[in-house]
Amino acid sequence: MSESNITRIGVSLPSDLLDKFDRYIEARQYTNRSEAIRDLIRDRLVQQDWEMSANKEVAGTITYVYDHHKRELLDEIVNMQHDYSQHVLAAQHIHLDHHNCLEVAVVRGVPAVLFELTNRLTALKGIKHCKLVMTTTGAELS
Numbered sequence: 637m638s639e640s641n642i643t644r645i646g647v648s649l650p651s652d653l654l655d656k657f658d659r660y661i662e663a664r665q666y667t668n669r670s671e672a673i674r675d676l677i678r679d680r681l682v683q684q685d686w687e688m689s690a691n692k693e694v695a696g697t698i699t700y701v702y703d704h705h706k707r708e709l710l711d712e713i714v715n716m717q718h719d720y721s722q723h724v725l726a727a728q729h730i731h732l733d734h735h736n737c738l739e740v741a742v743v744r745g746v747p748a749v750l751f752e753l754t755n756r757l758t759a760l761k762g763i764k765h766c767k768l769v770m771t772t773t774g775a776e777l778s
């Protein structure tokens with residue numbers, strides 16, 4: 637970020653809110669408030685981007701945990717990844733323990749399709765937890 641593109645603003649906050657915010661940024665090891673505020677603003681803008689962008693491509697990850705002893709479930713997950721092969725860019729599999737596997741699928745597409753895939757995965761019997769994390773393709777965010 638070049639200095640010439642930076643605008644300084646003053647923000648008025650109730651002191652108890654600022655105290656909480658300072659504890660928040662300390663816990664997250666920010667070195668200054670400005671970077672923490674920038675990240676919060678970007679996060680909200682990405683969120684809004686998803687909500688508003690019915691036909692615009694976004695990116696994200698779907699993280700899910702399941703019992704790998706349910707053999708038919710593995711096939712169902714792989715089949716679903718093939719059904720959405722245009723949208724599933726990659727998947728990483730981690731063996732958490734004797735029973736549980738964690739997978740992260742990196743996805744890209746319009747929000748409705750990514751929500752649909754997430755909902756279909758969540759509905760599979762044996763998936764213990766499934767969560768879509770939304771990010772941005774970055775094209776319109778500095």
Ligand code: NI
Nearest residue numbers: 704730731737
């Ligand atoms: Ni595994």
